[in-house]
Amino acid sequence: MESGANKPAVTLNDVALAAGVSLATASRSLNGSARKVNDTYRLRVVDAAQRLGYIPNLFAQAVAKGATTTVALLVADISDPYFSTIASGVIQAAESAGLVVTIAVTGRNPERELATVRALRGQRPRVMILAGSRMAGSPQEADLRKELSAFEENGGRVAFISQNAAPFATVLLDNRGGARALAESLVELGYRCFAVVAGPPTIVTSQDRLQGFRDGLAAHGLDLAEHHIAHTDFTRDGGYQAATDLLQAGLDDVDLLFAVSDVMAMGAMSALRDAGLEPGRDLGVAGYDDIPTVRDITPSLTTVRIPLEEVGRRALELAFGVAQGQDGAGQGGSSTIPVVTEVVRRDSTPRR
Amino acid sequence: MESGANKPAVTLNDVALAAGVSLATASRSLNGSARKVNDTYRLRVVDAAQRLGYIPNLFAQAVAKGATTTVALLVADISDPYFSTIASGVIQAAESAGLVVTIAVTGRNPERELATVRALRGQRPRVMILAGSRMAGSPQEADLRKELSAFEENGGRVAFISQNAAPFATVLLDNRGGARALAESLVELGYRCFAVVAGPPTIVTSQDRLQGFRDGLAAHGLDLAEHHIAHTDFTRDGGYQAATDLLQAGLDDVDLLFAVSDVMAMGAMSALRDAGLEPGRDLGVAGYDDIPTVRDITPSLTTVRIPLEEVGRRALELAFGVAQGQDGAGQGGSSTIPVVTEVVRRDSTPRR
DNA sequence: GACTAACTGGGAAGCGCTTACCACCAGTTG
DNA sequence: CAACTGGTGGTAAGCGCTTCCCAGTTAGTC
Numbered sequence: 001m002e003s004g005a006n007k008p009a010v011t012l013n014d015v016a017l018a019a020g021v022s023l024a025t026a027s028r029s030l031n032g033s034a035r036k037v038n039d040t041y042r043l044r045v046v047d048a049a050q051r052l053g054y055i056p057n058l059f060a061q062a063v064a065k066g067a068t069t070t071v072a073l074l075v076a077d078i079s080d081p082y083f084s085t086i087a088s089g090v091i092q093a094a095e096s097a098g099l100v101v102t103i104a105v106t107g108r109n110p111e112r113e114l115a116t117v118r119a120l121r122g123q124r125p126r127v128m129i130l131a132g133s134r135m136a137g138s139p140q141e142a143d144l145r146k147e148l149s150a151f152e153e154n155g156g157r158v159a160f161i162s163q164n165a166a167p168f169a170t171v172l173l174d175n176r177g178g179a180r181a182l183a184e185s186l187v188e189l190g191y192r193c194f195a196v197v198a199g200p201p202t203i204v205t206s207q208d209r210l211q212g213f214r215d216g217l218a219a220h221g222l223d224l225a226e227h228h229i230a231h232t233d234f235t236r237d238g239g240y241q242a243a244t245d246l247l248q249a250g251l252d253d254v255d256l257l258f259a260v261s262d263v264m265a266m267g268a269m270s271a272l273r274d275a276g277l278e279p280g281r282d283l284g285v286a287g288y289d290d291i292p293t294v295r296d297i298t299p300s301l302t303t304v305r306i307p308l309e310e311v312g313r314r315a316l317e318l319a320f321g322v323a324q325g326q327d328g329a330g331q332g333g334s335s336t337i338p339v340v341t342e343v344v345r346r347d348s349t350p351r352r
Numbered sequence: 353m354e355s356g357a358n359k360p361a362v363t364l365n366d367v368a369l370a371a372g373v374s375l376a377t378a379s380r381s382l383n384g385s386a387r388k389v390n391d392t393y394r395l396r397v398v399d400a401a402q403r404l405g406y407i408p409n410l411f412a413q414a415v416a417k418g419a420t421t422t423v424a425l426l427v428a429d430i431s432d433p434y435f436s437t438i439a440s441g442v443i444q445a446a447e448s449a450g451l452v453v454t455i456a457v458t459g460r461n462p463e464r465e466l467a468t469v470r471a472l473r474g475q476r477p478r479v480m481i482l483a484g485s486r487m488a489g490s491p492q493e494a495d496l497r498k499e500l501s502a503f504e505e506n507g508g509r510v511a512f513i514s515q516n517a518a519p520f521a522t523v524l525l526d527n528r529g530g531a532r533a534l535a536e537s538l539v540e541l542g543y544r545c546f547a548v549v550a551g552p553p554t555i556v557t558s559q560d561r562l563q564g565f566r567d568g569l570a571a572h573g574l575d576l577a578e579h580h581i582a583h584t585d586f587t588r589d590g591g592y593q594a595a596t597d598l599l600q601a602g603l604d605d606v607d608l609l610f611a612v613s614d615v616m617a618m619g620a621m622s623a624l625r626d627a628g629l630e631p632g633r634d635l636g637v638a639g640y641d642d643i644p645t646v647r648d649i650t651p652s653l654t655t656v657r658i659p660l661e662e663v664g665r666r667a668l669e670l671a672f673g674v675a676q677g678q679d680g681a682g683q684g685g686s687s688t689i690p691v692v693t694e695v696v697r698r699d700s701t702p703r704r
Numbered sequence: 705g706a707c708t709a710a711c712t713g714g715g716a717a718g719c720g721c722t723t724a725c726c727a728c729c730a731g732t733t734g
Numbered sequence: 735c736a737a738c739t740g741g742t743g744g745t746a747a748g749c750g751c752t753t754c755c756c757a758g759t760t761a762g763t764c
Contacts, residue, residue: 009476009506011750022714027752035753036712053502058474059411059420060750063719068411078443079644079661084436091430091457100475102454105443122410123452124361150405154361236644266648273650292431292588296618298625298650309431363720374744379722387723390742412720415749 019048072125076108076132081291089312110138127319131161134204159319176212178304178341183216190352195228197242197259209260239267262287284349299347371400424477428484433643441664462490479671483513486556511671528564530656530693535568542704547580549594549611561612591619614639636701651699
């Protein structure tokens with residue numbers, strides 16, 4: 001049954017016919033071709049296209065030109081403000097460059113990520129941007145790398161948003177440095193005993209932030225007790241759960257709780273409250289990322305600011321970036337843009 | 353200079369050659385074609401594809417088949433949790449159906465929206481989902497409608513996520529009813545004098561929520577004073593600004609502030625605080641949407657729950673939905689799915 | 705004024721893939 | 735055993751578009 005009546009879409013051919021010119025001329029008139037077309041013809045074509053409601057078939061163009069206008073973005077979870085803010089930046093930059101963005105979700109699952117990259121390759125995007133990918137020692141890591149290299153060899157560009165991703169262009173997030181700076185500034189505020197809500201041990205982002213935090217404490221001769229670290233999902237609920245666990249295990253002497261992401265920090269704060277502790281008053285709390293909402297919560301959250309939208313924009317620019325010298329064999333170039341990270345002190349960490 | 357060295361991607365032809373079969377056989381072996389292929393051949397092809405790292409070119413497939421596997425999603429602002437949560441739902445549903453999602457941002461600008469729909473049409477997506485679109489009396493409205501109808505006539509499907517969008521399939525958000533229910537439950541809690549942070553007057557969503565709220569009050573013989581309504585952007589900053597303005601104009605007798613979206617409510621709460629008022633204690637506050645964060649803020653926000661992820665999923669299902677009877681001329685069918693909306697009472701509105 | 709140069713249409717090949725359509729080969733069947 | 739089926743490869747014609755290449759025209763040049 002279906003809906004029937006599918007009037008096929010208007011094609012360039014229809015336009016050429018209507019304008020009484022050849023296909024070639026029509027094509028040349030409608031998109032910035034190098035070739036000039038007599039104004040008389042051009043106008044006739046443009047007019048016909050207008051009248052018929054012609055819309056060029058991007059796919060056909062892509063096939064004919066052998067190049068697309070697509071940018072693929074892989075994120076762990078688009079409903080997470082961290083990623084959606086980055087996505088916003090990518091989309092902004094892409095749209096202003098006339099590119100279309102395709103978003104895929106990997107759910108922080110290496111297997112899924114690999115599969116997604118494969119599938120996305122079928123779209124022959126100009127650029128693939130991977131955010132929230134870890135390149136940790138997962139078994140799929142090598143495959144991923146191979147897949148991406150192959151993609152680059154076919155002329156694609158890859159950009160990571162990450163703390164390090166050796167052979168690919170990367171917008172470098174200095175998670176370790178940021179966490180370290182945070183730790184130091186907390187110590188300076190008078191905090192002395194810390195607990196951490198960390199992500200899954202395999203996630204490099206979490207590892208780095210944890211390690212950086214440790215480094216910062218160590219610089220002041222302070223230590224982070226192993227039993228004051230809880231590993232959990234990189235989500236609000238994970239944060240809640242981990243904080244609850246920590247609380248149960250005993251947090252008596254702890255005066256500051258650091259969650260390795262803002263989203264987790266928010267969950268943790270709720271857990272504290274549910275346990276009768278007031279964040280900021282009974283216990284300092286700090287996060288990481290500076291997602292938009294955390295300045296509006298109470299107490300406003302001390303965190304490490306990453307200019308997320310900018311990161312998204314930069315990633316795209318980087319991918320198209322400077323001619324990478326290093327020509328010859330694939331290896332698009334492992335250029336890198338560092339991103340300035342900054343500790344933002346708010347009400348959740350009053351001076352002690 | 354560029355990067356040179358672009359080993360062209362492996363094509364089906366290469367695979368066919370390597371497997372020593374014809375192009376047709378290769379094609380038939382690699383994707384569920386109706387035709388059967390001798391196992392001997394099939395395995396040879398599959399094996400060759402594997403070895404060469406063949407990845408089918410989606411665009412070429414699309415051109416050849418005349419049908420794509422793309423879903424286009426238009427949102428006002430992807431970094432807004434409202435939209436990113438919906439997007440998450442759409443992406444989930446799409447991926448499990450083997451479809452790829454393309455996201456475009458309209459910034460709540462009708463002109464941009466129209467342009468985007470046009471551009472997206474070039475992708476010949478199977479479905480276009482429009483969220484946060486208003487179909488209010490904007491001058492572009494007719495054009496949009498025409499564009500979308502044309503899209504449907506060419507075999508595309510359109511789904512709106514909205515409060516009403518006459519000629520297209522719609523996941524119906526009962527903004528009016530939700531706001532009305534909210535108002536009534538607030539009255540029941542003892543609130544008597546209200547102020548509203550509304551969106552731009554042209555946005556239907558805002559109009560409806562405002563009107564519904566009014567209706568709810570009216571049902572109890574209460575009124576909403578004109579000077580207790582502030583119109584502003586549909587953003588956190590808009591909410592902050594509007595609340596500040598209201599405060600300045602005098603809010604003495606008001607005991608509840610309703611913001612027509614949670615994001616705005618969050619901004620408004622910050623404004624209240626900055627003015628020395630404690631939300632929930634000095635003044636009740638309510639929002640709309642139930643975005644994930646609002647249960648974690650303090651005080652947790654009373655709001656109207658929309659199952660956003662589900663809405664996204666539903667939108668996609670609806671678009672593919674039931675054979676729409678109504679065949680014949682275009683008009684994919686203006687079927688509709690209502691979404692259950694529910695008042696969630698939290699700490700920002702203690703009983704008075 | 706003959707000859708070259710510079711333009712600009714159009715024809716047609718081809719991008720990577722699907723899918724009629726045809727051919728061929730067993731395997732029936734009376 | 736001839737005519738006939740059903741099944742399965744291959745051939746080739748597209749899908750909508752770009753672009754190479756050729757040819758015709760006009761403009762320049764000595």
